[in-house]
Amino acid sequence: MTLNAQPAASLFIGGRPVEGEGGALPVLYPYTGEEIASLREASAGQVAEACRVAARAQPAWAALAPAERGRVLSRAAAIIRERNEELSRLETLDTGKPIQETLVADWESGAQALEFFGGLAASITGQMIPLGRDWAYTRREPLGVCAGIGAWNYPSQIACWKAAPALVMGNAMVFKPSEETPLGALKLAEILLEAGLPAGIFNVVQGRAEVGAALATDPNVDKVSLTGSVPTGRKVYAAAAEGMRHVTMELGGKSPLIVFDDANPEHAVSAAMLANFYSSGQICSNGTRVFLQEGIRDAFLDRLAERVRNVRMGDPLDPATTHGPIINPAQAGKIRAAIASGLEQGARLLCGGPGEGAFIPPTVFTDASDEMTITRDEIFGPVMTTLGFHDEEEVITRANATGFGLAAGVFTQDLTRAHRVIAQLQAGTCWINSYNLTPVEMPFGAVKQSGLGRENSAAAIEHYSQLKSVYVGMGGVDAPY
Numbered sequence: 447m448t449l450n451a452q453p454a455a456s457l458f459i460g461g462r463p464v465e466g467e468g469g470a471l472p473v474l475y476p477y478t479g480e481e482i483a484s485l486r487e488a489s490a491g492q493v494a495e496a497c498r499v500a501a502r503a504q505p506a507w508a509a510l511a512p513a514e515r516g517r518v519l520s521r522a523a524a525i526i527r528e529r530n531e532e533l534s535r536l537e538t539l540d541t542g543k544p545i546q547e548t549l550v551a552d553w554e555s556g557a558q559a560l561e562f563f564g565g566l567a568a569s570i571t572g573q574m575i576p577l578g579r580d581w582a583y584t585r586r587e588p589l590g591v592c593a594g595i596g597a598w599n600y601p602s603q604i605a606c607w608k609a610a611p612a613l614v615m616g617n618a619m620v621f622k623p624s625e626e627t628p629l630g631a632l633k634l635a636e637i638l639l640e641a642g643l644p645a646g647i648f649n650v651v652q653g654r655a656e657v658g659a660a661l662a663t664d665p666n667v668d669k670v671s672l673t674g675s676v677p678t679g680r681k682v683y684a685a686a687a688e689g690m691r692h693v694t695m696e697l698g699g700k701s702p703l704i705v706f707d708d709a710n711p712e713h714a715v716s717a718a719m720l721a722n723f724y725s726s727g728q729i730c731s732n733g734t735r736v737f738l739q740e741g742i743r744d745a746f747l748d749r750l751a752e753r754v755r756n757v758r759m760g761d762p763l764d765p766a767t768t769h770g771p772i773i774n775p776a777q778a779g780k781i782r783a784a785i786a787s788g789l790e791q792g793a794r795l796l797c798g799g800p801g802e803g804a805f806i807p808p809t810v811f812t813d814a815s816d817e818m819t820i821t822r823d824e825i826f827g828p829v830m831t832t833l834g835f836h837d838e839e840e841v842i843t844r845a846n847a848t849g850f851g852l853a854a855g856v857f858t859q860d861l862t863r864a865h866r867v868i869a870q871l872q873a874g875t876c877w878i879n880s881y882n883l884t885p886v887e888m889p890f891g892a893v894k895q896s897g898l899g900r901e902n903s904a905a906a907i908e909h910y911s912q913l914k915s916v917y918v919g920m921g922g923v924d925a926p927y
């Protein structure tokens with residue numbers, strides 16, 4: 447078995463692979479630390495060139511009938527599904543996530559986005575506004591060149607979630623994947639080209655923060671869509687504002703998952719585990735503050751401790767593995783520091799701990815308080831903080847006592863309570879008796895510091911287009927002079 451994942455070249459500009467002229471960008475397999483590809487960053491000139499190429503190609507793409515653009519996306523979805531196995535393996539090498547996950551959750555989710563927006567293409571219309579003799583209409587027009595900047599946890603899904611609505615609206619895109627996981631976006635560029643996308647409409651540049659910053663401020667860029675942390679979001683939003691660029695910000699979270707006494711305990715435990723340990727906990731919308739009502743608390747924790755023993759930590763390419771390594775040693779170090787701070791501040795470990803090397807086992811804290819760092823800060827690792835509560839009003843106040851506002855979940859059999867509580871939670875994406883499911887049909891996004899704009903569903907179209915209003919005079923023009 448070879449772990450060589452070297453692409454044809456590091457960048458993809460104007461419909462062809464192009465070697466980067468910037469600094470070295472080694473790609474390491476998180477499981478072993480072995481170098482699986484050796485890339486180069488884009489130089490400043492190459493970032494500008496990619497944006498120029500995109501700007502030149504965009505008008506002809508926008509002039510096509512929407513259904514024609516949609517067909518390209520649908521074809522790309524079909525190609526992804528045909529090659530899912532090979533693409534998922536590459537995703538596992540890039541991210542270290544278990545193959546069991548990447549086979550069902552990564553490229554497949556990307557294919558669903560391409561399929562959904564491809565199908566939506568022909569039904570995106572404007573409005574006709576009757577005004578008596580005269581009338582007006584609106585046209586939904588592309589923005590131009592959209593920059594996409596991705597995080598490392600779902601690299602190919604993020605690339606597809608941004609590309610699909612952008613391209614279907616007739617925009618061009620220059621995408622910069624995370625420097626940790628640069629490989630999937632290059633595959634997407636090849637697949638889109640094979641599906642019939644004109645050269646220059648989807649381009650990939652590689653690099654670290656500096657390359658991202660150059661992209662976000664390039665004069666040819668009209669919109670920036672970022673998936674990343676809140677601190678990066680602040681910088682990119684501010685940089686984009688200077689050029690009055692549109693933005694979508696999908697940022698971090700510290701989301702509450704509230705389990706009431708009457709919840710189905712088995713399902714609540716399943717959801718809490720998925721909401722904290724899937725992808726080794728490296729998911730933005732994770733429900734990392736698990737609020738347990740006093741009556742269910744002990745039973746929930748007992749069952750959780752039992753079921754954590756079923757987690758299979760190990761080789762990501764082994765189909766039986768359910769828990770993979772952390773993306774890199776630096777991130778593992780941050781997670782370990784968070785675990786240490788929890789212990790120092792008086793929380794107790796139900797299970798897990800710092801682990802060894804690239805692996806951090808599923809970790810659950812009890813006896814935590816709202817003030818502890820583990821309860822307040824995003825950890826972005828497999829660390830669940832459980833907190834007790836007594837009544838509904840109290841838990842809503844505590845759940846909302848955070849600057850983040852990405853997601854929230856409620857487990858209860860009481861229908862009226864479920865909807866009453868959800869209505870009061872400050873979060874963009876919520877689940878009742880479920881968690882972390884993000885079907886493309888449902889808008890996904892945040893409130894408060896966790897971001898703005900929406901991905902997925904028809905709502906995403908609004909963030910990749912602008913409205914032109916046209917007043918149509920049907921008679922003469924009356925003037926007082």
Ligand SMILES: NC(=O)C1=CN([C@@H]2O[C@H](COP(=O)(O)OP(=O)(O)OC[C@H]3O[C@@H](n4cnc5c(N)ncnc54)[C@H](O)[C@@H]3O)[C@@H](O)[C@H]2O)C=CC1
Nearest residue numbers: 596597598623624654655658659674675678696697698730
């Ligand atoms: N809301 C959402 O949909 C998601 C949010 N995230 C969040 O992402 C974070 C983890 O991902 P990371 O890759 O560590 O995030 P990060 O913020 O460090 O990096 C994200 C991307 O921004 C780029 N970047 C960094 N500084 C930049 C700058 N000044 N200008 C332009 N680009 C810049 C990076 O190179 C990378 O491609 C977590 O906070 C997580 O919650 C992750 C996945 C989904």
